[in-house]
Amino acid sequence: MSTPYLVLDQLTRRFGPTLAVDRLSLELAAGEILALLGPSGSGKTTALRLLAGFDTPDSGRVLVEGQDVTATAPVARRFGMVFQHYALFPHLDVGQNVAFGLESAGIRGGTLAERVAGALALVDLEGYERRRIGQLSGGQQQRVALARALAPEPRVLLLDEPLSNLDPALRERTRGEIRDLIHRIGTTTVFVTHEQDEAFDLGDRVAVLRSGRLEQVGTAEALYAEPATPFVGSFVGRSTTVPVEVIGRGPRGVRVRLETVEWDVPSRADGTPMPPGPALLLVRPEAVWLVASGVDTLGGTVVSRRFTGAASAYGVRTGGGHLLEVHGVPGAFAVGDAVGIVPSRRAGGGLHLFPAGS
Amino acid sequence: MKRPGSVAGWVLLGGLVWLIAYPLTLVLLHAVRGSDGWTLEFVRTFLSRPTEWQALWDSLWISLASVALAALIGVPLAFLFARYDFPGRRLLGAVVALPAVLPPLVGVLAFLFLYGESGFVAHLVKRVLGLDEAPWRLEGAAAILLVHAYSMYVYFYLFVRAGLASLDASVYEAAASLGAGRWRTLTQVVLPLLRPSLAGAALLTFMTSLASFSAPYIFGGGFRVMTTQIVATRLNGDDSLAMVETVSLTLLALAALWLLRRSDAVESATSTGKGVAPERSRVSSPAARAALAVLSWGLALVLLLPHLTLLLVSFVPVGTWTTEALPPAYTLGNYATLLQDPVRARPLVNSLWMASLATVAAVGISIAAGILAVRRRVRGGTVIESLLALPWAVPGTVFAIALATAFSVNEPLTARFIFVGTLWILPLAYLVRNLPITGRAILAGFRRLDPSLDEAASSLGAGRWRTFRRITLPLLRPALVAGATLAFVTAFGDFVTSIMLYTYDTRPISLEILSSLRNSDVGVAAAYGVVLMLVSAGVFAASAERGSAG
Numbered sequence: 001m002s003t004p005y006l007v008l009d010q011l012t013r014r015f016g017p018t019l020a021v022d023r024l025s026l027e028l029a030a031g032e033i034l035a036l037l038g039p040s041g042s043g044k045t046t047a048l049r050l051l052a053g054f055d056t057p058d059s060g061r062v063l064v065e066g067q068d069v070t071a072t073a074p075v076a077r078r079f080g081m082v083f084q085h086y087a088l089f090p091h092l093d094v095g096q097n098v099a100f101g102l103e104s105a106g107i108r109g110g111t112l113a114e115r116v117a118g119a120l121a122l123v124d125l126e127g128y129e130r131r132r133i134g135q136l137s138g139g140q141q142q143r144v145a146l147a148r149a150l151a152p153e154p155r156v157l158l159l160d161e162p163l164s165n166l167d168p169a170l171r172e173r174t175r176g177e178i179r180d181l182i183h184r185i186g187t188t189t190v191f192v193t194h195e196q197d198e199a200f201d202l203g204d205r206v207a208v209l210r211s212g213r214l215e216q217v218g219t220a221e222a223l224y225a226e227p228a229t230p231f232v233g234s235f236v237g238r239s240t241t242v243p244v245e246v247i248g249r250g251p252r253g254v255r256v257r258l259e260t261v262e263w264d265v266p267s268r269a270d271g272t273p274m275p276p277g278p279a280l281l282l283v284r285p286e287a288v289w290l291v292a293s294g295v296d297t298l299g300g301t302v303v304s305r306r307f308t309g310a311a312s313a314y315g316v317r318t319g320g321g322h323l324l325e326v327h328g329v330p331g332a333f334a335v336g337d338a339v340g341i342v343p344s345r346r347a348g349g350g351l352h353l354f355p356a357g358s
Numbered sequence: 359m360k361r362p363g364s365v366a367g368w369v370l371l372g373g374l375v376w377l378i379a380y381p382l383t384l385v386l387l388h389a390v391r392g393s394d395g396w397t398l399e400f401v402r403t404f405l406s407r408p409t410e411w412q413a414l415w416d417s418l419w420i421s422l423a424s425v426a427l428a429a430l431i432g433v434p435l436a437f438l439f440a441r442y443d444f445p446g447r448r449l450l451g452a453v454v455a456l457p458a459v460l461p462p463l464v465g466v467l468a469f470l471f472l473y474g475e476s477g478f479v480a481h482l483v484k485r486v487l488g489l490d491e492a493p494w495r496l497e498g499a500a501a502i503l504l505v506h507a508y509s510m511y512v513y514f515y516l517f518v519r520a521g522l523a524s525l526d527a528s529v530y531e532a533a534a535s536l537g538a539g540r541w542r543t544l545t546q547v548v549l550p551l552l553r554p555s556l557a558g559a560a561l562l563t564f565m566t567s568l569a570s571f572s573a574p575y576i577f578g579g580g581f582r583v584m585t586t587q588i589v590a591t592r593l594n595g596d597d598s599l600a601m602v603e604t605v606s607l608t609l610l611a612l613a614a615l616w617l618l619r620r621s622d623a624v625e626s627a628t629s630t631g632k633g634v635a636p637e638r639s640r641v642s643s644p645a646a647r648a649a650l651a652v653l654s655w656g657l658a659l660v661l662l663l664p665h666l667t668l669l670l671v672s673f674v675p676v677g678t679w680t681t682e683a684l685p686p687a688y689t690l691g692n693y694a695t696l697l698q699d700p701v702r703a704r705p706l707v708n709s710l711w712m713a714s715l716a717t718v719a720a721v722g723i724s725i726a727a728g729i730l731a732v733r734r735r736v737r738g739g740t741v742i743e744s745l746l747a748l749p750w751a752v753p754g755t756v757f758a759i760a761l762a763t764a765f766s767v768n769e770p771l772t773a774r775f776i777f778v779g780t781l782w783i784l785p786l787a788y789l790v791r792n793l794p795i796t797g798r799a800i801l802a803g804f805r806r807l808d809p810s811l812d813e814a815a816s817s818l819g820a821g822r823w824r825t826f827r828r829i830t831l832p833l834l835r836p837a838l839v840a841g842a843t844l845a846f847v848t849a850f851g852d853f854v855t856s857i858m859l860y861t862y863d864t865r866p867i868s869l870e871i872l873s874s875l876r877n878s879d880v881g882v883a884a885a886y887g888v889v890l891m892l893v894s895a896g897v898f899a900a901s902a903e904r905g906s907a908g
Contacts, residue, residue, distance in 0.1 A: 052813070053817075054816075054817075073816070074813070074816040075816045075817075075819055075820065075821055077817075078819070079817060080817065080818075081813070081817040083814060084810075085810065087808060087810040087811050087813070087814040088814075089811060089814070089815075089828075089829055089833075090833070091832045091833055100815070100818050100820065100828070101819055101820075104818055104820050104824070148814075148818070149817075149818075152819065
């Protein structure tokens, strides 16, 4: 990345004894869309509010184009924000809502009307100026909120769970529309979500937060292929985690013992050495394959099955009592069958080793 | 972290303490302080006098009886209007709430003209039965209860109707599907769910009756409740004893408030569901329809009679109506007097400016409290809210005494200044009495505002002032209008604090009505009553329009 456009530098916010945001550092290139992904309580909304200036960090800085705006009031920050419930002004019509930020910038008269019309055109709401907010559907309100935030040409656009109030069918389409629109106008954007699909679909990169801390940031592919922590692994994509014992090196990576079997799994991408001893293995369903029970297979019993298309995902209770999700031939096994688990032929991907206790 | 607005918060808190808590504290102090130091002499005097105990007891039982009577009238009416459809239901539903817009003194006046021994009904009965004297006297506890029941059943009616409206139809259907009959559904399902409404109405009725002054003052005769007892004691110059009486009435009010709040019924809104009220049953049998129609129109007539009587009497020339059933002559003279005679017109002007000033001040203070306590959550915000609500729990008489005590001496060091006898004491008293009403409406308005609207405005570059003017104020408008309306109407018709604090130059309409009545100038008294009634109703109507448009 060349010179970053937006920088979050060691942002920290404490509410009483809890650290809502803990030394959060992120850098965004101009025009980039970053998703803050995390479960509720992970501090993602607090981080967004620190960015917007609605809350002040206890320490750390926010920089835009190299300029420190940490102490700048929201009024002067020139950041656009789309709120979770849109926060449209119910007593103003669509045009007045969109004009509100432009008027703050001193734009009046013909230019104002032009800019309002332009912003509404961006979101496909041409000619909606005189509509009342209450007459709009949820999707239209969302687009008015977006137009209102974009109209003053903000330096940074912030979106708080932008799609959570839309019905699922509308969500997917809107995701694409918003992504295309933002890329077209090139506004650097940070948005908050708790849904991985939304984060992957809309964000150029995704930052995974947990308990106020940044677990990992990267593209969707990178997060899936190389999760930095078991949390990222479990939060991004499907997986199960089982305790294993590292027993040394094998021909194809680290040799671990999992109950009755020994598997070779790739060493850690970040190069952390895995000394012999207890560790955690994150297993993606597609990294393992279900076969009839036999020698050299991890024995277990099918407890559930779920058809997913090319393969079925079976829930298997192993002999050691762990529950694993495993892909297998659709319809090959029934609940109650004694089965065996082997690493799938596409060796390596989908098995991730982590130090115990991480 | 230092929160913004904390300085303003302390200033507001200080102002409210000075205006509300401080005068009440002074009353308490004066009750136990004589010319030479602390003393329990007045308390002992109070405790040893049977008349004091009697007044306190009368206040209590009159209030309890008022609650019972108001509930007996208001609850069935609410069920009738909420559950049954019959001809004229809509119109009557509005008429039924009318007694609420009548300022207390005007209600009393109307009852006097209607049911008093020289009133309209007495005239009629005398003629029909050929009697020389009216067969009854409108006096004592019965008269007070009659007025209370008439004006306070509205609380039960409105609360229970609102409660019924919020009950989901599925509640009745569920009860029916479980095999509960009508009676069991009513007693075991509906009434328990209405508990919060009933408790709220009971509390409001009890507090209003306890503080009631106009009816006991005009109709009481020898029958004294504590509010009238206080005024009488003060008139006798026994200030310290009046303080003890004031304290006793306050304690009674606070005890009632505490008991009802403790029962937890007032706060807990139990209704689940979003409230799709069940369809009204159409009364279909012709006989039942006719009976209901007669009953309800009869009711409307009874409810409207006081208003109509007042109107009628206001057109009667002085001294012309003696024994006839209907007045023999009509005139606009009473209104002309009221408007043209500068001395008689003065109270109208006084009431207008004093009520307006008190309303503006109450709205301003409530907005400040809303910004500081609700939006910015400054330290002391909850104390600010409690102080705003406090005057509601304290009878008006008590506050009149408290203000008269606090602001009758000039001691700048103890923050006491002479307001009594000046132009400012009545607006100040009205303001204090208005604060709970206005404060409640406006603080609720602030609570309903979505804080993210403010944030949205500031992220769009709008400064505080622009956000307040363009976003906050317009969205608060319904709350502001409601708060201002109630405040203005209460202050405009105030009698209970005015009678203790007015001067000749600031005499308000209520006092002019009283003195007209004493001078047997019944027509002018009635005309003033009509003015009060019309202005109150007009302000309500105008506010209903403005509050909804927007």
